[in-house]
Amino acid sequence: MAATTRVHTIRRAAEILGRTEDLLWDLSDQLDLEDGKLWIYDVDGIETMAFTDFGLENLRQIIND
Secondary structure, eight states, X not given: OOOOOXXXXXXXXXXXXXXXXXXXXXXXXXXXXXGTEEEEEOGGGOEEEEEOHHHHHHHHHHHHO
């Protein structure tokens, strides 16, 4: 498997997929690390969900189903 070279924040993923962040939060329960879902931790306790390109494809599939 190729190394992950980029990720998209949940905000960016919502923009790419034309859906709301709230919907992606709800759908993301169906994804695990191996499905392309990651957590990004920043300073001051800020954290956000992110997705690899594979994760975006998995979200797209869940939406289509």
